[in-house]
Amino acid sequence: MSRAGSDAILARMMSLHPKVIDLTLDRVWRLLAALGHPERRLPPVIHLAGTNGKGSTQAMIRAGLEASGDRVHAYTSPHLARFHERIRLAGELISEAALSDLLDRTHAANGPDPITYFEITTAAALLAFAETPAEWTLLETGLGGRLDATNVVERPALTVITPIDLDHQQYLGETLEEIAGEKAGILKRGVPCVVAPQHETALEVIEAKAARLGAPLMAHGQHWHVTTEAGRLIYQDERGLLDLPLPRLRGPHQIVNTGTAIASLRALGRDEAAAEAATRASWPARMQRLTQGPLVDLAGGAELWLDGGHNPAAGMALARSLAELPRRPTHLVCGMLNTKDIGGYLRPLAGAAQALHAVSIPDEANTIPAAETAEAARAAGFETVTQAGDVAQAVREITAQAPSARILICGSLYLAGHVLRENG
Incomplete structure (x- = not known):
């Protein structure tokens, strides 16, 4: 294959499957095997699913970890201005040269076999993460969780479920219970999970799945709480109370996202990163x-x-x-x-x-x-x-x-x- 810029390669990738969305993991597993299973060679993974707040929460976790001096990979979707936004390598957006080479190699490994755009680009991101040293990998699901292309890591360090609501019903189910079941598909046996505020029906689904897998839950309202008081953010869990500045990201919903990020950082043993998670994170097109x-x-x-x-x-x-x-x-x-x-x-x-x-x-x-x-x-x-x-x-x-x-x-x-x- 002749070398081409990332836009040209991405355009070719769009033609590999007649559907934009076709939820299954079979094609991803096939391609990952052809690439030498990069998903098995990642730095410790934090895997996020949910309907709202995934991007903001991920940005806050990343800000906290990076403030502690850690190098962090991050994968998110969709992008806003350029595809490069989806892949952050050890703290930096992937360069055009690196992206073009990565996509070229992934496209060659896949050949003409059917695969969706999201599946093949996710495999490319995992390959980049496996080949670049870092302390952490943040993976945000694209759609759902159980059959999402990111759900290929056997044992992440932590899973995170942000608020679940009605969206993408044509793919995930018509009810909150069905959608929550898909999102809870990222839970892994014995792996702790931080859970943001949820509708009662969604939380029941998550709790039942966690119980079956022996996955410890750290759920809002039970194990941690977050609110505002006198222009400050107040976070509390069984280890104590934190009095922090309000988050840099605007809107009352960002209080919940900040609490979720802090709970995640504390679950990872990064208690000292809470303030930086709130005050250093940036995430475009969110108010x-x-x-x-x-x-x-x-x-x-x-x-x-x-x-x-x-x-x-x-x-x-x-x-x-x-x-x-x-x-x-x-x-x-x-x-x-x-x-x-x-x-x-x-x-x-x-x-x-x-x-x-x-x-x-x-x-x-x-x-x-x-x-x-x-x-x-x-x-x-x-x-x-x-x-x-x-x-x-x-x-x-x-x-x-x-x-x-x-x-x-x-x-x-x-x-x-x-x-x-x-x-x-």
Whole structure:
């Protein structure tokens, strides 16, 4: 195979399977065997699953471990601006040269055999992690857990389950119990698991699976607690109480994610890393204030924010985040994919914003057309709804009407990625 840039190789990988998602581990096991089983040669693994908060929690665990001087590999998905964001080697995003070589080798090992894009790129990441020295490996599931391509490590050091809610029902099941069963598939015999706050039905599924496997649980509300008091984060478990600064990541839901990260670090024996987990972590497109770039210039005196949440729980979390900010006229610019529950996402936000501009997500075949998003917004309770040709047009129209508005671009990580690329 001739050497090519990573984009060209990734494009070839997209054609290896007719489906984007086809949950099974058979193809991954075959490719990992062809690569010499890199999953058996990884630094100690922390494996994360859940519906919401995986990325933020992983970023906080990584910040804490790195503050202790450890080198940390991290795998996450999807990316926002560039694929390289998915693979962090010993603390640094993978370089273009290293990524191209890695993908080329993985593609050659697979040959023409069917395999999904996520499966083959996950195998590539595991190969990179096995070949690069580090103290830890952080693996975030892409979808579900039991049949996720990351679920190939026989004995991780720790598993983590962030809040579970309804999402991806067409793949994971229609009920919380079914979805929780898939997420709990990352539990391993005898391996401890940190569990974030859960709906009671989801927690029961996790507890039952843990009992069968003899996997010790450290569950929120039972073994650890987190709250805020007088502008501080208060974390408590059986080993004591921590009084810490509020997390750098914004929003009340980040309090839960911070507590989950601290519980994970303490389970790993990194008690001293708790404060750094809260204050050093960064994670784009999670209630992110944009402060420079062409879109910010276009907004003028208006605040410009970006969030990639896309399910009903994310809509509720976003509404709570907006409620905590200083009062200011708030306008949403929203675009979503047709695989998401748009009504469930928008209903909590109807009382948190004055108006909504609906957009289609550029270059996404599964985008909901702006007209349908506008219709869904009216049905969800928004009184002032407008369609815009793109995000820039929406920002111009909003600032012309309300020069000091708060503008929140939201609804999809794919829309957020487009915004970050366009905004530089």
